[in-house]
Amino acid sequence: MNRKFKTAGAPHFPPQTTVTRVMLQVLIALIPAIAAHVWFFGPGILFQITLAVGFAVGFEAMMLKARHQPVRLFLGDLSAVLTAVLFALCIPPLAPWWISLIGMLFAIVVAKHLYGGLGNNLFNPAMVGYVVVLISFPQAMTAWLPPVAIAPVPLGIMDTLAAILGGKLPGDLTWDAITGATPLDLIRTSVASGEMISEARSSPVFGDFGGLGWEWIANWYAVGGIWLLWRRVIGWHVPVTMIGSVLLLGLIAWLTDPGSNPSPLQHVFSGALMIGAFFIATDPVSGCASTRGRLIFGAGVGIITLVIRRWGGYPDGVAFAVLLMNMAAPLIDRYTRPRIFGR
Amino acid sequence: MRDHLVNEARKAGERLHHFHGGLRLRHNKKISCTTPVEKVPLATRYFVPLLQQTGREAKALVSTGQKILKGDPIGSFAHLGSGYVHAPTSGIVTAIARHPNSHPSGEDGACIVIKPDGLDQWKPLQPIENWEQAEPGLLRQKIQESGIVGLGGAVFPTAYKVGEASLRGIHTLILNGSECEPYISCDEMLMREQPQSIILGARILQRAIGAERTIIAIEDQMGAVHASLSGAVEQSGATEIDIVQVTTIYPEGGEKQLVQVLTGLEIPSGGRPTDLGLLCQNVATATAVARAVVEDKPLIERIVTVTGNGVRRPRNLMAQLGTPIANLVDQCGGYTGDAARLILGGPMMGYALSSDSNPVIKAANCILVLTESDIQPPQPEMPCIRCGECARVCPSMLLPQQLDWSIRNDLWEEASDLGLADCIECGCCDFVCPSHIPLVDWFRFGKAELQLLAAEREQAEAARKRFEAREARLQRLELERKQRIAEKKRALGSANDKRKKIAAAVERARSGKGGGS
Incomplete structure (x- = not known):
């Protein structure tokens, strides 16, 4: 008796990985840095992540429904969750709750779904959300806390929650009293006022290379990033050229004028450079696809970041650099197509 | 060279x-x-x-x-x-x-x-x-x-x-x-x-x-x-x-x-x-x-x-071409309970057969029987996230994600430029794709479509040539006809001239008679 079988196209192996697994691994790689964030700056980041994830999932579900897409399938891909976590890691831990709401509105609804959803967004959604709130609400976006170790008044869990949700600080504390400039802010203002970097560096917010606390968070981003490299979730091209270009150009600037330029290590270990190099500029959807393209993309983000930090209007420039390079990515891809075998 | x-x-x-x-x-x-x-x-x-x-x-x-x-x-x-x-x-x-x-x-x-x-x-x-x-x-x-x-x-x-x-x-x-x-x-x-x-x-x-x-x-x-x-x-x-x-x-x-x-x-x-x-x-x-x-x-x-896990006693057999595959499986102890897919060839490039009544052919290097747990239920296809894994593993150094895009959007020139014909259908890209896009299926379809287009173009070209040849022939015939008519006219014309001359001469002769000289 002959037996019948169902047919399907080759290859006949089950899928090796899924989009969900890719996103999940990136989220796992962020855990050490998030833990370090809590260690140095208190529990604020955890509330911000919770808020952002909540808004992101809500907007994602809404947009999927509106676009007649399978909600459960696409919510399960975790891409919205990852966008939210990356966004939360970029905003001040005491930022008011509506910062997340507006950030996620632009990230998920505008940057992602209006461009066609997962895989079709031209710009990195987390960076779009971040830049929108950065430009629109400069005051809320500068509510950075100094590291717990040097904070005049460390805030407890309930105080943090009250500050984020109600904008209220315990007792008669003022915002100015508990928040402070970030290391990059200080460098910026000191250079602008003609001070030497070395003078600015005497502030307690600085650590060995970068900012106190910040440099450790950067280390943990790097550890998570290297784990992703090892897991082959990301390629080495973008992180290496991005950090490499910052080191190289930063070194040249520092050697020529150490008075007004921070050391290249200072650059690498402060601000969003590490998270940018391993977690943001490596976003495949909005980045370059070809190998050579990725080398150019990473170097471009690094160079633009340095230019903005040195001459631009903002202390850090990773987000703008990423968005600018996102814009150039299709063109770069067009001109960096690999040579086809035998041609 | x-x-x-x-x-x-x-x-x-x-x-x-x-x-x-x-x-x-x-x-x-x-x-x-x-x-x-x-x-x-x-x-x-x-x-x-x-x-x-x-x-x-x-x-x-x-x-x-x-x-x-x-x-x-x-x-x-x-x-x-x-x-x-x-x-x-x-x-x-x-x-x-x-x-x-x-x-x-x-x-x-x-x-x-x-x-x-x-x-x-x-x-x-x-x-x-x-x-x-x-x-x-x-x-x-x-x-x-x-x-x-x-x-x-x-x-x-x-x-x-x-x-x-x-x-x-x-x-x-x-x-x-x-x-x-x-x-x-x-x-x-x-x-x-x-x-x-x-x-x-x-x-x-x-x-x-x-x-x-x-x-x-x-x-x-x-x-x-x-x-x-x-x-x-x-x-x-x-x-x-x-x-x-x-x-x-x-x-x-x-x-x-x-x-x-x-x-x-x-x-x-x-x-x-x-x-x-x-x-x-x-x-x-x-x-x-x-x-x-x-x-x-x-x-x-x-x-x-x-x-494969779907046959009880896997082994190699010397088989006559034309033997039903069922006979081979029987000799290997038959199927296991959970046999789910019958493949001619290997797991990467082989094709699934719908029945074991198919015969052994010259191409049959392998009969692979996979079980339910080997193949797992098909996963839903997700949009491409441009992770680039497909390009990393492609031995022909192609950009599978871009090929896929151009085929789905009927951009055949583009697909051709991207090297669709250079694809060896090894299945590496498909294997690593986190979005489970059936890339090889698309490429096979695209290749067939390209061939069809080329054949159509060839046909159209042949038709055009035939048409042009016909037009040229008709034109030539028309020209020849006109020439013939013109020649005839000229011939007739000269005949007319002669007749006129004769008539004129006759006239002259007549009038000469009448008018005297």
């Missing part, structure tokens, strides 16, 4: 090179290599497809009710692209009918149905005596008449390849024994058990194409094969045959990849190994050539690996 490449290619095998991408896959070969190759007993019916190679169906040479002997040609070379098919045993042709024919299309095809008489009696055999002195042309003719095709799976007619090679000048014959797809072990078993036959085939092929040397490429994980082959080489006394072990990275056994591994050179896009002075043949093809030449036995059987 070719001379340079050809000279470079002479260094084949001296040093091993890398190729782009590829995958390290679990081999799963051992399970079918524990017992020697077994012969499949006579079946009650054979279904021999008339199409068993890349090309077109052969023309049936027999009719229903005809008695035939083992090895008799039953289908023949009719036009370019078709090839000989022979009787796998002696018996009676009971029908020439459409039947599942193990073709990738899944459509039925013309098969010659044979009821064996149980004698398994050969046709009168007329081997080529003393092949060492035989004309290369005679050897090539024997290869063609024996219905030999590439047995690595591509089933390209060997006679055609060898014929082209003999014209273009070949220095090195490469025998491909690096069967890179998981599960398949028929070549490995062949190299273990019949190394003399492979060496003999290599020497005959060398003579048929005029090559100076042979490289037999095997995988570095095929333990016993190296010893067995080198023993046979030593025994034959052939000094021009080298055995080279290549690193096992799928798809290093692909023709283009193997040539790159051995020479460091890339076969030009759209070209063949002959562009480098090389000819690649599968090891099993070499044994088929040896049998054809020294025994006059055409290609009527091959080793088939029957394996």
Whole structure:
């Protein structure tokens, strides 16, 4: 008796990985840095992540429904969750709750779904959300806390929650009293006022290379990033050229004028450079696809970041650099197509 | 240019090179290599497809009710692209009918149905005596008449390849024994058990194409094969045959990849190994050539690996072409309870069959039966996230994600520019895609569509030429007609002139009469 079988196209192996697994691994790689964030700056980041994830999932579900897409399938891909976590890691831990709401509105609804959803967004959604709130609400976006170790008044869990949700600080504390400039802010203002970097560096917010606390968070981003490299979730091209270009150009600037330029290590270990190099500029959807393209993309983000930090209007420039390079990515891809075998 | 490449290619095998991408896959070969190759007993019916190679169906040479002997040609070379098919045993042709024919299309095809008489009696055999002195042309003719095709799976007619090679000048014959797809072990078993036959085939092929040397490429994980082959080489006394072990990275056994591994050179896009002075043949093809030449036995059987978690006792079988696959599975202890997919070929490039009534064909290197847990329920397709894994593993250095995009959007020029025709359908991109996009399916569809477009363009071009020729002809005829009329008119005109002159003269004469002078 002959037996019948169902047919399907080759290859006949089950899928090796899924989009969900890719996103999940990136989220796992962020855990050490998030833990370090809590260690140095208190529990604020955890509330911000919770808020952002909540808004992101809500907007994602809404947009999927509106676009007649399978909600459960696409919510399960975790891409919205990852966008939210990356966004939360970029905003001040005491930022008011509506910062997340507006950030996620632009990230998920505008940057992602209006461009066609997962895989079709031209710009990195987390960076779009971040830049929108950065430009629109400069005051809320500068509510950075100094590291717990040097904070005049460390805030407890309930105080943090009250500050984020109600904008209220315990007792008669003022915002100015508990928040402070970030290391990059200080460098910026000191250079602008003609001070030497070395003078600015005497502030307690600085650590060995970068900012106190910040440099450790950067280390943990790097550890998570290297784990992703090892897991082959990301390629080495973008992180290496991005950090490499910052080191190289930063070194040249520092050697020529150490008075007004921070050391290249200072650059690498402060601000969003590490998270940018391993977690943001490596976003495949909005980045370059070809190998050579990725080398150019990473170097471009690094160079633009340095230019903005040195001459631009903002202390850090990773987000703008990423968005600018996102814009150039299709063109770069067009001109960096690999040579086809035998041609 | 070719001379340079050809000279470079002479260094084949001296040093091993890398190729782009590829995958390290679990081999799963051992399970079918524990017992020697077994012969499949006579079946009650054979279904021999008339199409068993890349090309077109052969023309049936027999009719229903005809008695035939083992090895008799039953289908023949009719036009370019078709090839000989022979009787796998002696018996009676009971029908020439459409039947599942193990073709990738899944459509039925013309098969010659044979009821064996149980004698398994050969046709009168007329081997080529003393092949060492035989004309290369005679050897090539024997290869063609024996219905030999590439047995690595591509089933390209060997006679055609060898014929082209003999014209273009070949220095090195490469025998491909690096069967890179998981599960398949028929070549490995062949190299273990019949190394003399492979060496003999290599020497005959060398003579048929005029090559100076042979490289037999095997995988570095095929333990016993190296010893067995080198023993046979030593025994034959052939000094021009080298055995080279290549690193096992799928798809290093692909023709283009193997040539790159051995020479460091890339076969030009759209070209063949002959562009480098090389000819690649599968090891099993070499044994088929040896049998054809020294025994006059055409290609009527091959080793088939029957394996996978879906069969009880995986092993390699020597099967007559036309044997229903069900017979092979039975000999391997039948299916396990959870057998779910029947594949002809390997897990990466093989195609799923809808029924085990399909016969063994020349291309059948492997019958793979996978279970439910092997294949798992199909995962939903997600949008491409441009992770670039597909490009990283592509041995042809293509951008599968962009190809996929251009095919889905009917951008055929773009697809062509992106190298759709250079895709070898190895399945690496598909395998690593986190979004489970059936890339290879799209590429096969795209290739077919490109061919169709090219054919249409050719047709349109021919039609245009016909139209222009017709227009030109009509114009010419019109012109000629006009010329004829004009000439006639002129002729008539001159006739009129004459008449007028005559009339005028008459008139003058008359008036002269009247007027006097």
